[in-house]
Amino acid sequence: MDMTPERWRATCAYLGGVFGPLGEPIDGQLATLRQRAAAAGLPDIAVSPDVGRLLMLLASMAGPDGAGARLAVELGTLGGYSALWIARGLAPGGRLVTVEPEAKHADFAQGEFERAGMAARIELRRGLGAETLARLLAEHGPGSFDFVFLDAVKSxxxxxxxLASRLLRTGGLLVADNCLGSRWWITDAPDADPTAERDREAMDRFNRWLAGPTSGFLCACIANREGLAVARRVAPPGTP
Ligand SMILES: C[S@@+](CC[C@H](N)C(=O)[O-])C[C@H]1O[C@@H](n2cnc3c(N)ncnc32)[C@H](O)[C@@H]1O
Structure with missing residues (x-):
């Protein structure tokens, strides 16, 4: 069956409707979060509901022996939509650290975490992704995290x-959004916009490294929406 643009649009609508919502108590909040965030002036670039549900599922099996993640980190909080999904997959007592440098985004997200009764389980760090990962490594040590979600600066x-290679325990999961596209698409000809082209090239290099033999990860790309790379750390933290 060929994928036409019409079929792709219908498929995305089906995925969102069938594989997105889970049910109360917090679905009412999640269902309106992206709309409310956009009305508050945040960009409308959160993951889709079906990707949110997938993140929850992956976080729920990222801990030892297939249990939920005990310690997880997300880069790129925006309004807190994906963070709330990930937090639903954590182990009992588990915690998510989510990182966001934009005050407007962070303020909105913090309000959502409180409204969802999740503020004790989700720690919002206002800062840059790479610096915060390095700080978490110093605070918690190598191999201390079960789950890492990348959704910040593509380049x-x-x-x-x-940094995530050092932070993750062997067996932990690295998940990266936009590994196929965003304003650019991975298989398109070089983009005329230099920023888009920089991101496209950087993502291609990242994909090839992650899928290659030296990364220390076993990985696959889920080709829904803009592409989600899912990788299990198989080498000890910090190697190769
Ligand atoms: C695609 S959005 C994240 C969407 C969010 N994960 C969701 O699905 O609900 C990217 C976010 O990364 C933030 N960001 C930008 N530069 C960053 C950096 N250096 N480190 C961490 N986050 C950054 C942006 O402000 C924006 O809120």
Whole structure:
């Protein structure tokens, strides 16, 4: 069956409707979060509901013996939409650290975490992704995290991944959004916009490294929406 633009649009609508919502108590909040964030002036670039549900599922199996993640980190909070999904997959007592440099985004997200009764489980750090990962490494030590989600600056994914390699325990999961596209698409000809082209090239290099034999990860790309790379750390933290 060929994928036409019409079929792709219908597929995305189906995915969102069927594989997005989970049910109360917090679905009412999640269902309106992206709309309310856009009305508050935040960019409308959160993950889709079906990707949110997938993040929850992956976080719920990222801990030892397939249990939920005990310690997770997300780069790129925006309004807190993906963070709330990830937090639903944590182990009992588990915590998510989410990182956001924009005060307006962070303020909105913090309000959502409180409204969802999740503020004790989600720690919002106002800062830059790479610096915060380095700080978490110093605070918690190598191999201390079960789950890492990358959704910040696309051209910095390689830097994030190098730090995440040290932060993740062997068996932990690295998940990266936009590994196929954003305003650019991975298989398109070079983009006329230099920023888009920088991101496209950086993501191609990141994908090839992650999928290659030296990364220390076993990985696959889920080709829904803009592409989600899912990788399990198989080498000890900090190697190769
Ligand atoms: C695609 S949005 C994140 C969407 C969010 N994960 C969701 O699905 O709900 C990217 C976010 O990364 C933030 N950001 C920008 N530069 C960053 C950096 N250096 N480190 C961490 N986050 C950054 C942006 O302000 C923006 O809120």
């Amino acid at each position: 910095e994914y390689a830097t994030y991944a190098a």
